[in-house]
Amino acid sequence: MDKFSFLLALLITQLAWSQTLLTGRVTDQKGHALPGANVFIKGSYDGANADSIGAFRFTTTQKDSVLLAVSFIGYEPYSQKLLLNQSAIRVNAVLTEVASELNTVVITAGVFEASDTRRMTMLKPIDVVTIAGGGADITGVMQLMPGTQRVGEQSGLFVRGGSGQESQVVIDGMIVQNPYFSSLPDVQSRGRFQPFMFKGTAFSTGGYSAQYGQALSSVLLLNTADKGTNNGLSISLNLASAALSYDRATEKSSLSGTAYYGNLKPLFALVPQNISWSRVPEYTGTSVTYRLKTGKTGMLKAYGMYSDSWLGMTFRNPGFAGEGLAGSLLNLKLRNRNAFMTSTYTNSWDEANWQLNTGLSYSYDTDHTSYDTANFDRASERVQARAVLTRLLPNNRNAVPNTLLLGGEAHRLTLNNTVAGRPYSLHDNCLALFAESEVYLSRALALRVGIRGEYNSLIDRLNLAPRLSLAFKTGMYSQVSVAAGQFYQMPDYRYLFLNTTLHPERADHLILNYQVINKGRTFRVEGFYKNYAQLVREQTPQYDANPYRYPWGQTNNGGSGYAWGFDLFWRDQKTIKNLDYWVTYSYVDTKRLFQQYTVSATPTFVSDHNLSLITKTYLQKPRLNLSLTYAFTSGRPYYNPNRNAEGSAGFLTDRTPGVHSVSFMASHITTIKGNFTILYAAADNILNSKLIYTYRYTPDGTTRYAVGPQSYRSFFVGAVMMLSKKAKVEPNQL
Numbered sequence: 001m002d003k004f005s006f007l008l009a010l011l012i013t014q015l016a017w018s019q020t021l022l023t024g025r026v027t028d029q030k031g032h033a034l035p036g037a038n039v040f041i042k043g044s045y046d047g048a049n050a051d052s053i054g055a056f057r058f059t060t061t062q063k064d065s066v067l068l069a070v071s072f073i074g075y076e077p078y079s080q081k082l083l084l085n086q087s088a089i090r091v092n093a094v095l096t097e098v099a100s101e102l103n104t105v106v107i108t109a110g111v112f113e114a115s116d117t118r119r120m121t122m123l124k125p126i127d128v129v130t131i132a133g134g135g136a137d138i139t140g141v142m143q144l145m146p147g148t149q150r151v152g153e154q155s156g157l158f159v160r161g162g163s164g165q166e167s168q169v170v171i172d173g174m175i176v177q178n179p180y181f182s183s184l185p186d187v188q189s190r191g192r193f194q195p196f197m198f199k200g201t202a203f204s205t206g207g208y209s210a211q212y213g214q215a216l217s218s219v220l221l222l223n224t225a226d227k228g229t230n231n232g233l234s235i236s237l238n239l240a241s242a243a244l245s246y247d248r249a250t251e252k253s254s255l256s257g258t259a260y261y262g263n264l265k266p267l268f269a270l271v272p273q274n275i276s277w278s279r280v281p282e283y284t285g286t287s288v289t290y291r292l293k294t295g296k297t298g299m300l301k302a303y304g305m306y307s308d309s310w311l312g313m314t315f316r317n318p319g320f321a322g323e324g325l326a327g328s329l330l331n332l333k334l335r336n337r338n339a340f341m342t343s344t345y346t347n348s349w350d351e352a353n354w355q356l357n358t359g360l361s362y363s364y365d366t367d368h369t370s371y372d373t374a375n376f377d378r379a380s381e382r383v384q385a386r387a388v389l390t391r392l393l394p395n396n397r398n399a400v401p402n403t404l405l406l407g408g409e410a411h412r413l414t415l416n417n418t419v420a421g422r423p424y425s426l427h428d429n430c431l432a433l434f435a436e437s438e439v440y441l442s443r444a445l446a447l448r449v450g451i452r453g454e455y456n457s458l459i460d461r462l463n464l465a466p467r468l469s470l471a472f473k474t475g476m477y478s479q480v481s482v483a484a485g486q487f488y489q490m491p492d493y494r495y496l497f498l499n500t501t502l503h504p505e506r507a508d509h510l511i512l513n514y515q516v517i518n519k520g521r522t523f524r525v526e527g528f529y530k531n532y533a534q535l536v537r538e539q540t541p542q543y544d545a546n547p548y549r550y551p552w553g554q555t556n557n558g559g560s561g562y563a564w565g566f567d568l569f570w571r572d573q574k575t576i577k578n579l580d581y582w583v584t585y586s587y588v589d590t591k592r593l594f595q596q597y598t599v600s601a602t603p604t605f606v607s608d609h610n611l612s613l614i615t616k617t618y619l620q621k622p623r624l625n626l627s628l629t630y631a632f633t634s635g636r637p638y639y640n641p642n643r644n645a646e647g648s649a650g651f652l653t654d655r656t657p658g659v660h661s662v663s664f665m666a667s668h669i670t671t672i673k674g675n676f677t678i679l680y681a682a683a684d685n686i687l688n689s690k691l692i693y694t695y696r697y698t699p700d701g702t703t704r705y706a707v708g709p710q711s712y713r714s715f716f717v718g719a720v721m722m723l724s725k726k727a728k729v730e731p732n733q734l
Helices: 003-018 125-130 138-142 265-270
Strands: 020-028 038-041 047-049 055-060 064-071 078-084 088-095 111-114 167-171 198-204 218-224 232-238 241-249 253-263 276-293 299-316 329-349 354-371 378-393 402-419 422-442 445-456 461-473 478-489 505-518 521-539 554-572 579-593 609-619 624-633 659-672 675-684 694-697 704-707 714-723
Touching: 020 038, 038 055, 047 055, 064 088, 078 088, 125 138, 138 198, 138 218, 265 276, 276 329, 521 579
Parallel strands: 020 088, 167 218
Antiparallel strands: 020 055, 038 047, 038 064, 064 078, 111 198, 198 218, 232 241, 232 714, 241 253, 253 276, 276 299, 299 329, 329 354, 354 378, 378 402, 402 422, 422 445, 445 461, 461 478, 478 505, 505 521, 521 554, 554 579, 579 609, 609 624, 624 659, 659 675, 675 714, 694 704
């Protein structure tokens, strides 16, 4: 061998010695081969693709430590450090399927989500404003959802046998002290907030997170949008009000403002009223929203609103003890002022493994109310601070991270009432701490455990409320969930004005849920049981059915009760082209021994059966959106003093007739002088059914009269014009 041949042979030998052979196999967690998976060493060109059985083989001249990477569509990236100190190394890579809406379980028991980040999307803001019968009101539409009872003469959300006071409205984690306009005798009030303020809605009908408290039945969680929608001015005009809005958005910030004035005289001139208005409702207000991106992950939001309203009406006094109805008429005058401000800051760091949410809010509400010459003024003020820290924890079982959440909040609440010239005042400081962890035992099994502790200075009580939720994936599109927990709430403050030794009222929840979501169709069935304890009872010589009475009897926490039932929900957006429809049904069986009740009975605000059928369609060529809603509510108990005179067996055994209602809504998209415009019209109870919500009697029991809506059949028309060439609404949003 000549010198050249010897040197060439030596070089080839040295190259062979410096190479490392990498072999192995790529599979999923079930051992199935992943052919075509890309296997390579990061920072080099050395690598290969897995063959039909998932095997790979290649050599590398890299030395010392390297990072072997494996990638495959639909699976989490895989990496492993290797020390190249051998001539051959074998690596078996097991890839984890990417967490997605279809292959990862989601805890859903008791919760209806409407957001872009969760798979159980039910309603969007555009749904709220285009559903017939909802009045473009968030809480009005929620009354068409399963789990709620429709109580036409009272404000609030009545959920699974609970009263309207047992539900809380929360915006960005902050409790809203006065989410509805001031209540009137036998008139249901609207919510104060517009649907398009929010990017997501979660309506919890029970078993909700340890992050929230002071609600025996449910919470409505509203999350504000992160940016404005359209730059420029928009004008809204309808039979009841006029509004001017302005939006301005940049890459890092946005500002939105609205000013409005309302007077219901034009509407009442066209729609006959069942109420005698001494002063037609008139109102004005404004709101401002500011958003600022403080960095790559930081977001600061500030929202403030103020409203002022006046009205006067004549109504029947249920407590009038004279003869006939004419003398029982009272003249009510009301002036309401309301202010609400909230600011939140969110941020994350360490690749979003740490997340921080903080908030500060202030609310103030006053009602200057008089009944003839008697003064019944009310005022409330709440200050709240809140902070939540979330840590994403690595999960060795699969790629879905576990979470640990720690948080706390503090409230300062002041209430002032004047009853017939006598003032009452309360101050309550509340401190709450909570912890919650969500653990994914596998892609098909998730567990959430939490506990909440609350202390109220007014009654000097501390309570601990454990919460538990579990979800198991039964198929590609289906899952079951279960939730249980304890929930506490301060007694009605009317009782606390006279007795601050009362304990918090308690409800124990147990919920079982089954849900299927597939190709635009959703089926959901949920059963529940609630046990009520420590309810307030008031000892009086006889029952007083006047809903506006001020409590005066001795009180204690000797009350109890139960509620059980089930809900059904079916929504289909695919079977019929351009038709979106859903059916909801709720059944509840409940009894309580509380307040003045002499025996355990079904409360007057509960209807056993609630059914709704909602349809929506969008016609492309005429750019027309149509909605039709049918709603049925079975009869509710009412107090009959003549039957009750027969003995306790007759207490609240009478029932009102069932309530049937059909509503229609249409909206048309067009342009007026180049400006994007939406024209809309709505009609409620188009069959003009004589709706009866409850009956009342004069105190002597000789005369019964029906309580119904402020108008039987009503209609509403209006328009929104956006003075921005970029403003638009996509058909798929309708």
